Amino acid sequence: MNILDYLKDNILILDGGMGSFLQAKGLQPGERPEPWNISHPDVVTSIHRSYFDAGSNAVITNTFGACGLRYSADELREIAEAAVRNARTAAAESASPQPKWVGLDVGPCGKLLKPFGDLDFEEAVEAFAVFIRAGAAQKPDFIFIETMSDCYETKAAVLAAKENADLPIFASNAYSENGRLLTGADPAVMTAMLEGLGVSAMGMNCSLGPDALLPVAQQYLERTSLPVIFKANAGLPRLENGQTVYDISPAAFAGYVEEAVRKGVRIVGGCCGTTPETIAEIAGRVGGVNPVSAAPRKQTVISSYSRALLFGEEPVLIGERINPTGKKRLKQAILDEDLSYLLSEAAGQEEKGVHAIDVNVGVPGIDEPAVLKCAVGEIQAVTNLPLQLDSSDPAALEAAMRIYNGKPLVNSVNGKQSSMDAVFPLLRKYGGVCVALTLDDSGIPMDARARADIAAKIVREAEKYGIAKEDLIFDTLAMPVSASAQAANIALDAISLIRNELGCRTSLGVSNISFGLPSRGDINSAFFLRALDRGLSAAIINPYAEDMMRAYYAYRALAGLDESCGDYIRYCEDHPKAAGSSAGQPAEQIAVRTAPEQGESPLQGAIVRGFREQAGVLAKDCLRSLDPVELINTEIIPALNRVGEGFEKGRIYLPQLLMSAEAAASAFDEVKAAMASRPLQEDARKKCTVVVATVKGDIHDIGKNIAKLLLESYGFTVRDLGKDVPPETILEEVLRLKAPVAGLSALMTTTVPAMQQTIDLLKKEAPWCRVVTGGAVLTKDFADSIGSDCYAKDAMDTVRYAQTVDGDPS
Numbered sequence: 101m102n103i104l105d106y107l108k109d110n111i112l113i114l115d116g117g118m119g120s121f122l123q124a125k126g127l128q129p130g131e132r133p134e135p136w137n138i139s140h141p142d143v144v145t146s147i148h149r150s151y152f153d154a155g156s157n158a159v160i161t162n163t164f165g166a167c168g169l170r171y172s173a174d175e176l177r178e179i180a181e182a183a184v185r186n187a188r189t190a191a192a193e194s195a196s197p198q199p200k201w202v203g204l205d206v207g208p209c210g211k212l213l214k215p216f217g218d219l220d221f222e223e224a225v226e227a228f229a230v231f232i233r234a235g236a237a238q239k240p241d242f243i244f245i246e247t248m249s250d251c252y253e254t255k256a257a258v259l260a261a262k263e264n265a266d267l268p269i270f271a272s273n274a275y276s277e278n279g280r281l282l283t284g285a286d287p288a289v290m291t292a293m294l295e296g297l298g299v300s301a302m303g304m305n306c307s308l309g310p311d312a313l314l315p316v317a318q319q320y321l322e323r324t325s326l327p328v329i330f331k332a333n334a335g336l337p338r339l340e341n342g343q344t345v346y347d348i349s350p351a352a353f354a355g356y357v358e359e360a361v362r363k364g365v366r367i368v369g370g371c372c373g374t375t376p377e378t379i380a381e382i383a384g385r386v387g388g389v390n391p392v393s394a395a396p397r398k399q400t401v402i403s404s405y406s407r408a409l410l411f412g413e414e415p416v417l418i419g420e421r422i423n424p425t426g427k428k429r430l431k432q433a434i435l436d437e438d439l440s441y442l443l444s445e446a447a448g449q450e451e452k453g454v455h456a457i458d459v460n461v462g463v464p465g466i467d468e469p470a471v472l473k474c475a476v477g478e479i480q481a482v483t484n485l486p487l488q489l490d491s492s493d494p495a496a497l498e499a500a501m502r503i504y505n506g507k508p509l510v511n512s513v514n515g516k517q518s519s520m521d522a523v524f525p526l527l528r529k530y531g532g533v534c535v536a537l538t539l540d541d542s543g544i545p546m547d548a549r550a551r552a553d554i555a556a557k558i559v560r561e562a563e564k565y566g567i568a569k570e571d572l573i574f575d576t577l578a579m580p581v582s583a584s585a586q587a588a589n590i591a592l593d594a595i596s597l598i599r600n601e602l603g604c605r606t607s608l609g610v611s612n613i614s615f616g617l618p619s620r621g622d623i624n625s626a627f628f629l630r631a632l633d634r635g636l637s638a639a640i641i642n643p644y645a646e647d648m649m650r651a652y653y654a655y656r657a658l659a660g661l662d663e664s665c666g667d668y669i670r671y672c673e674d675h676p677k678a679a680g681s682s683a684g685q686p687a688e689q690i691a692v693r694t695a696p697e698q699g700e701s702p703l704q705g706a707i708v709r710g711f712r713e714q715a716g717v718l719a720k721d722c723l724r725s726l727d728p729v730e731l732i733n734t735e736i737i738p739a740l741n742r743v744g745e746g747f748e749k750g751r752i753y754l755p756q757l758l759m760s761a762e763a764a765a766s767a768f769d770e771v772k773a774a775m776a777s778r779p780l781q782e783d784a785r786k787k788c789t790v791v792v793a794t795v796k797g798d799i800h801d802i803g804k805n806i807a808k809l810l811l812e813s814y815g816f817t818v819r820d821l822g823k824d825v826p827p828e829t830i831l832e833e834v835l836r837l838k839a840p841v842a843g844l845s846a847l848m849t850t851t852v853p854a855m856q857q858t859i860d861l862l863k864k865e866a867p868w869c870r871v872v873t874g875g876a877v878l879t880k881d882f883a884d885s886i887g888s889d890c891y892a893k894d895a896m897d898t899v900r901y902a903q904t905v906d907g908d909p910s
């Protein structure tokens with residue numbers, strides 16, 4: 101029986117942990133488990149067999165780390181062959197009467213993808229693809245993509261599976277305690293993207309115990325009608341006498357699994373710390389349980405890498421500013437490949453309150469697929485709003501849809517057969533919600549009925565590709581009311597027909613309605629309000645046009661969407677009515693800027709928003725009037741502090757933190773260049789050697805680099821050991837150089853113990869060496885308590901202290 105057919109009426113029981121088992125059988129810490137498929141087939145087979153015997157219906161091959169970044173294609177072929185064979189042998193040997201399947205296991209590739217890491221998206225796809233090709237040749241029953249803690253990497257693995265195998269794909273993610281993936285996605289984001297990509301099942305595994313994962317499972321069940329996977333750890337790992345132990349017993353674990361199944365979970369099993377005993381308990385409890393049938397979900401949803409956006413609850417605003425039509429400055433920026441202009445447009449619109457951003461780079465004479473791909477890649481690195489990929493060129497749409505991190509809005513398809521033939525296969529492959537224009541080969545009909553009929557035709561054609569009508573949003577086309585008195589009524593009546601007859605969402609590019617008329621803002625906002633009242637789901641607007649934003653907030657207040665009219669009041673306070681409003685101005689003349697927070701300088705703004713290039717340029721500019729050290733203290737550090745605060749409060753996620761760190765680094769490069777070109781500090785005769793390092797486990801090095809730079813500019817010789825440096829390495833270097841001073845940095849509570857270990861080691865083995873410590877989490881008292889000779893609250897403190905050790909206090 102096909103595993104998907106089985107899933108329709110049964111709970112599928114997967115296996116439990118593999119790695120801990122192998123270790124018990126002799127796998128050494130640090131040794132790769134995958135070659136054991138070849139060197140110890142009997143051990144691997146016996147583990148699989150014990151799971152089948154315990155009641156698993158499916159086991160996952162021992163190939164968690166098998167990807168093109170770790171093994172050659174030949175090695176992967178051998179591993180895949182042996183791994184699937186071991187699992188099949190176990191199935192044949194097990195006496196269990198259950199049906200038995202084998203899943204090809206695909207784990208994370210171990211690198212973060214660009215722009216947050218250094219792995220290119222296509223390289224990631226290929227790294228997964230090499231193994232999946234090898235694995236698929238061995239004919240497993242399904243592919244199990246698991247423990248993914250990044251939305252983008254999950255997409256790369258799923259695409260590799262779709263393109264290189266014809267097997268059901270199960271995709272499972274590893275959630276942190278805050279209910280999100282490491283890079284910020286929550287279940288709403290993952291369900292949106294994975295349903296769009298067409299996987300067969302999705303869910304969660306590893307990282308947390310079943311108790312902590314139950315609420316995550318609940319969120320999946322509320323959003324997807326696909327089978328949900330629940331494969332938790334046996335609690336959080338704990339070290340006891342040098343052994344990793346897990347606290348949740350098999351019986352207790354199975355209790356949580358049963359609860360998950362009763363809520364609607366279909367695929368269960370265990371991850372780290374679970375054993376055949378756990379699976380036996382699970383089988384005992386849920387083996388015969390009839391699955392709860394999943395209610396069909398009728399959601400229209402798009403997402404970025406960390407934010408899902410649902411259509412229907414509230415009107416959705418799509419920022420129209422990144423579209424060169426009628427915008428000379430933007431057209432030039434696209435021709436000049438000036439992406440920073442596009443980035444500031446994106447950030448500006450986000451600050452103005454749009455929910456999604458349209459990206460259109462259609463300028464004649466450019467390589468549109470390449471430019472759109474590049475623009476989308478850069479924009480999605482600085483905003484976490486979902487994007488609307490906007491092009492009439494299917495090749496450009498495909499290039500952008502492929503690398504988009506999430507489930508995009510796609511603009512557009514229309515009722516022409518040629519358009520549907522080109523766009524629907526893309527939607528089928530990459531997922532997305534598509535804006536569908538109600539026109540066809542006969543043009544734009546000038547009556548509402550005919551536009552609704554085109555919509556119905558588009559829905560029927562989409563169904564042939566398996567695209568649900570929830571993934572279509574109909575644009576009923578606002579034509580200039582100056583040219584036809586009925587233009588507005590036709591578009592509005594079509595909204596009502598499509599909404600009532602087809603049950604579909606609608607969208608409008610609003611401002612076209614006022615073309616050719618004076619005071620366009622008045623017409624636009626009045627039309628917008630009429631459309632909202634008919635149930636318009638989304639509008640493409642210029643968020644700098646205050647009339648539109650005011651209309652939007654007024655509508656929400658009047659439609660009961662704004663409790664105590666709080667949002668409306670806030671908007672009015674922030675935007676007092678000016679004597680001459682911006683209404684009616686051509687969009688191009690409205691100032692574009694990224695609104696600084698109160699007291700925030702442009703450089704700080706660039707760092708906070710993660711604009712690398714801009715940060716470098718602005719820093720260079722500031723350095724004309726500002727001393728480099730002052731620039732560090734008054735610009736770079738306060739900006740990073742703001743980012744850190746946002747991170748701590750859960751307002752921003754790791755990718756944004758990384759982008760800000762990069763922007764700070766690019767400002768810092770300018771500081772370095774400025775310091776290198778100026779004369780050494782007044783007393784900069786050659787001084788002693790200082791060894792500096794960020795301690796083990798900690799990769800924060802901006803502060804340490806600043807300390808190093810300043811020490812060098814005061815004439816010290818600095819030996820920089822980098823970040824994540826073990827105590828032994830630091831000691832070795834201090835001994836080798838007979839260094840009189842060592843500077844240590846730690847920025848996390850979790851890495852302060854490593855700082856203490858380093859100090860202890862230095863005191864014991866190199867007692868002459870003075871240790872100066874710094875980093876955001878330290879305080880003077882704490883630094884004293886761990887035996888530091890000096891606490892440096894900033895880099896200048898380090899210099900002053902080193903000077904006293906050098907015998908030259910100044």
Ligand code: B12
Nearest residue numbers: 744748799800801802803843845848849874875876894895
């Ligand atoms: C930038 C940043 C990052 C960047 C680092 C890039 C890089 N190359 O350094 C990235 C994105 C990679 C990052 C990753 C993480 N980060 Co971080 N990060 C920050 C952030 C926003 C700024 C740090 C910084 O550079 N500040 C500016 C510098 C100049 O300040 P400073 O280091 O304090 O340095 C000054 C003094 O302390 C002193 N000094 C510093 N070093 C030295 C060395 C010597 C020898 C001396 C004498 C003096 C000295 O002089 C410096 C100049 O005046 C802080 C928040 C914050 N406000 O500190 C969080 C923060 C440190 N990160 C945090 C966390 C949790 C993480 C992650 C675990 C996130 C994750 N979930 O993956 C990872 C950690 C990975 C790891 N194993 O280390 C937490 C730590 C919480 C805690 N109390 O433990 C913080 C506090 C954010 C928060 N509020 O939650 N992070």
